[in-house]
Structure formats: C-alpha cells, structure tokens
Amino acid sequence: MITVSNKRIYLSSPHMSDEGYEMQYIQEAFDTNWIAPLGKNVNEFENEFADKVGSKTAAALSSGTAAIHMALKAAGVGEGDIVFCPTLTFSATANPIIYQNAIPVFIDSDNETWNMSPKALEEAFEKYPNVKAVIVVHLYGLSANMDKIMDICKKHNVPIIEDAAESLGTYYKGKHTGTFGDYGIFSFNGNKIITTSGGGMLVSDNEERISKVRFWATQSRDPARHYQHSELGFNYRMSNVVAGIGRGQLKILDKRVEKKKYIYEFYKRELTELERVAFMPINDWNNPNYWLSSITLSGKVRPLDIMEALEKENIESRPIWKPMHMQPFFEKYDYFGEDIAENLFNNGICLPSDTKMTDDDLNRIVEIIKGLWK
C-alpha cells in the first residue's frame, strides 16, 4: 500500500465537541465577567461531574496531581506515614506521597488486570500492617480488581484513594471507577479522554472532607474579614474559564468512550492474527473507556520496532509506563511483587488512540505495523 498522507497522528490529543458546548460556557463566563476565581462554571462542573460518576460531592482542582495531594491530606497522611502505591503508573500518582513527607511502598501489577496485584498487596500488609492509605490506579481505562482489593483494605481498616485519572467513563461491575474508595481523583490533562487544557477533580461521599479540601485549596483562609490562617494553604482551585471547558467536554464523554472502543476493536480485528501479540486484558466485570489501546509483544518484533516505524510516518505511540520501583528517584523505596509490571514495561506499547482518527488513519497504522511481520 502506498501511503499518500503523512499528516501527524497523535497518541491522544484534545478533542472539543462538534457542537461548541465548551465555547458557550466560556462565553457565559466572559459575558458575566466571571473569569476567576471560581464562579458558576466551577460549581456546576462539580455538580454535573458528581452526578455523572455517581458520587455525593466533588471538588474541582487545578490538576489530577493536586487532587491526589488533597486526597492524601484528607485521608490524614502525614510525615513518616506509609502509603501503598502501584508501581506501574505515571509518576504523578506517587509524587504527592512525597509532598506529604510520607513513604511510598510500591506494589506489583497482575497479568489479569495490569493493575494492582491483590496478592502482592497482601504481602505488603504483612510487613507493614500500619499503612495510612492505599492508592489504587485504573490504568489505560482498565479497572483494577476492586472486590479483592477492597476486601483486603477493609480487613486492615485502611482508606482507599482511587487514581481514576485515566478511567473517566470506566465502570467496574456497573459502578463508576473512582467511587469505590474513600476518595477518587480524575484528570483533565491534555491527553486524557476529556480535557480542560489542564485540571482535576476529587470526588467523595464525605461532604465534610470535600469542603475541607476546598478550604485548603484556596489558601486555607479562615472565615474572618482580615487574612487569617490557622492551617497551611494551597492554591489548587480550578478557574471558572477552565471549568467551562470541562462542562462542555463532559457532555460528549460517552461519545468519546464509544470512539475509543471502536479504535480498540479496529486494532483487535486487524492485529490479532499477528504472531505473539496480546491485547490489554478486558475482563467481563470491566466496562472500560479504552483510553489507550495497548498491546504486549513476545516475539521477534519489539515495541521499539513499532514505535520507530510509526514515528517515521509521523505517527505517535509510546511505551507502557516505566514502573516506579525502577525509577532513579523512587528505587530506594520498598517494593512487593514479582516482575509483572517490569515485563509489561519491557514488552508493551500504547497504540495511537486519538478520537479524531478516521478509518483511513487507522488503516495506515495497521498496515505499517503488519509490515513488520512480513
């Protein structure tokens, strides 16, 4: 096949609604001169978001990372506390543990979910029974094995924080990811399934804790006329303009999930016949958002071969996250498990999953990949 087009194809890029919903909400903020701080878009985005995922309440923040930081603080994590964290994740999951001067202990994945291994989690509890919080991540829109993980955490009476940054639109047994734990966080960073250009959300059924987070996130200003502070403050709130983008994007979330699923099924149909290719695990209790279509390779063709062949044609792809226990900054911390996350990192690749791709784009990609098997 001769490639006629060489237009850039992204891994996952911002995709505003065809209807222009985002601009309508932004325009409203301009018309009322309510650009910042907070305002109607922020309040409504929080309400609409909480409704969408089925949580009692939500706080709109400046990033998903800020949301994890606030969740840890709300869960009472402080200096010297142990926090369990999956090793296979983006560093933004683990960094806020350090912001709180706490100590991360990393947990391996399992092959069944690519997410936290319940077995490794139990081993970690044996050595560290006094854990302050457990962070669970739902990578690439695949949900973790929540029943098992929650059973283990309940037994030890430890709060769960779900990092659902990549799993907005993902349901586990019919319930939205991010609403199982005591806290759930979401990200609206540029490459996530919906974006506000940058932003995050913290959800919880604990209204008292969420209003406390709103207080901390606006510099911990005590209710006094003068500037009075009895606690450390943060500047972590979302702006009213950014929240307008979020309200518009939320309206078309289901459409984006539909397209992400279409992309995954396209790859599956076209690439499944290739030798030694395995697709990311879709369990029957899992209703994923298919954020990034990912595969692992166990034959002669390596992830780097695919990445280089695609890059030559101006197409973006990337490796699976490099585990935290292998990172120079984090390798000094304890780790439980085998080498499952490491194997996923060594053998995995995230294929282009941009929702603006056409069938022609997808055909271009699969032809390039298939070419490596010839």
Ligand SMILES: *Cc1c(COP(=O)(O)O)cnc(C)c1O
């Ligand atoms: C994107 C992401 C975050 C961080 O979100 P930001 O909004 O970029 O701060 C955290 N955890 C995971 C797993 C992510 O993919």
